Amino acid sequence: MNWLRRRDPGLLAIRRAVRVTLVACLGFYLCRYVFDLPAMAPYALFGTVALGALSQIPGSPRQRAMTLIAVLPVAWALVSVGTLLSVSNWAAAAGMFVLGFTVSFVGVGGPRLVGLAAGMQLLYILPCFPPYDPGSLPQRLAGVTMAVVLLAAAELLLWPDPTPMPYRERLARAVALLSACFDALADDWSGSPGTPGRSAPAALLPEAASAQAGRSRPAALVPEVTGAASAQAGRSRLAALLPEVTEAAEALRPSRLPPGLRPASASRRDRALSAAAGTARLLVGRTADLYFLEDKQAVTLPAAARLLRAAAGCTDSVASWLSGRGPLPDTGKLAAALADFRRARTETDPSGLPPERLELGALALTLGEWTKSLVFAVRIASGERPPALVQGSFWYARRSTPYLWWHRLKENLTPRSVAFQGALRLAAALAVARLVAGGLDLSHGFWVLLTILTVLRASAAETRSTLKPALIGTIGGSVVAAGLLLLNVDPTVYVVILPLVMIAGFASGPLLGLGWSQALFTLVITLVFAQVTPVDWRLAEVRVLDVVIGAVVGVLIGLFAWPRGGAGELRRAAANFMSASAEVVRETVAVMASGSQQGTALPAARGAGLLAEASFALYQSEHHPDSPVDWQATLLAGHHAVRGAEALVRSCPAGGLLPCEAQLTASAEDVAACFTRASGSLAQGAALPPVPPPVPVPWPTDLGQDLYVIADLRVWLLGLRDDLAGRQEPNETLRARAARVADGAA
16 A cells, blocks of 8 residues: 555545546446447447546646536537548548647647547547448437536546646745745845835745745744844845745746646636746846845945835735735836836946946846736736737737637647647548558457557657557457457456456556556456457457557657657757847847847747747657756746846837947847857757857946946846856756855855
């Protein structure tokens, strides 16, 4: 039992296997022995297998039940089309290709659709084989309806799975820790503590961080600290919090989450939550930068501390709303703090000061602007629509849901999309297999297609790795099935042992691997057909032949259709993203320095970033040796280029820096060249090249207020260089950097 709990925490696989088995057997036995409808019985059973075992529906039990009921009309359509197209092999194969591609490709709309894809495929596969019998369609539809209704009821009543932690709560924890970091940073700058109890609600902070932060405790328990002692306490608190907030922010990455928990649908809500998580990760990186930038003589330091204090309160409100503990946040106080900070800069002449003395204020302004974007994203996620169309990353804020779905499908309708590649690969394999099975007149040809659904993976190497256990398991299960049929036992034995074998078969996949699940599923199919039609031991032989044919078709298609899977496409997509980011750097500086017309660099980079993130998500689902490239950090550098450019274009005057246009252009070209070199190395399959030292540029000190804008641009450019320089070694991630901060504090 201890071994079982180690392999299956919470016994989720066991509970699911029992639940699906009870529903499948109940529907099958009712149709076969009570209603005496042999044509209805297989659909009651395989409908349950399709939507209960092959499908992975995310969400709470209630959400899964509602999803099942919602897809019932789609199930009717697939069974009906499959029944009608079984009139000929070519019609069935053509339908298999079209529906195979469509059902798989619409998965770009979100994890709920991805989880349903394999089950939906089976609902077409089963009826598209002979006999051509449209008259049995009512019984087939009734069987599928029974399966879906019983399965939905079972999701609610039979050992329902625990509801996973919602993405909003994960985001709330990261933002709460970020709020505590801002507050600690403000204490360090101001030398006096802020209002106790403001930052990071206690329920969201880990116990250790909460105790270190001191912000979530009652005011009476917070010791009195002032002056230098308070500043040191704030710095120590920040050092203790940085590793935890980094881990919480990294845990929001799609690659670190199960597919069903990712906010990956085309809806405004999921797009906004994903944008909020990305902004939180960028804020964590800049907070770490500010820890290393200790400048007590920085210009406008008191105003920067007040701005950070307002950002802390704003992120605290975001965390409270996300966790259901507070009202929807707004940016009123933060906008006022940003205005006050800019006013303080206009009232302080920076002439004669070196650019380094202005970096802290520029970073603080970046934190304030990105915090404002975080609040805006959360308000969109709540369902609020801005009064006017929005440009940039939040272009979707006022778009209708049908438009957003169409846009998601359209942007992935390209051979460079891994979703398009995967859908086309699977559709071709299923269509070819249907033609082969029909041409060879295989009596149970749907097993060929079911094998492809089981073994075909995103890359040829992954597909080959599944063949050995699948074939060994099938042969072993067939031998046992043939022996059972040769014994010529009483049919009642099949009725009794079917539920036991089915439970073991459904549970063995996650617990023991593909080989065991194939062996037991072979035995399940034998027991089912032995109760529907007369069979002999040759049924096991047919099963082995079908699996071999399906495996051969799957391997051949995998070799010819994008055989490298996510690895090859990730390198290409990341290289394109780096190249697009280089153009963003050049264009943004040109707009800021000389007032050039803003072009298409930002939209192009946003699109390249989406394809790169999708490729990385597929890459993470595959098995690869350790890569010399830190893919997460590399993509973050590109996102920093895009998000930073958007903030600069939005908040800084354009075309007012002509006196130092040459210096800015040289710095921009230096950073853009780093992105271009990274792009070239990725495209060639090499590791990222070293980032050379920055080109020395003599910066003016006599431009008055324009020096602040120059500082904002320099901080962005230097941050991009740091991003690329820290991405050369896979272990030099933000998490490791933050851990070193804590070690240094200790």
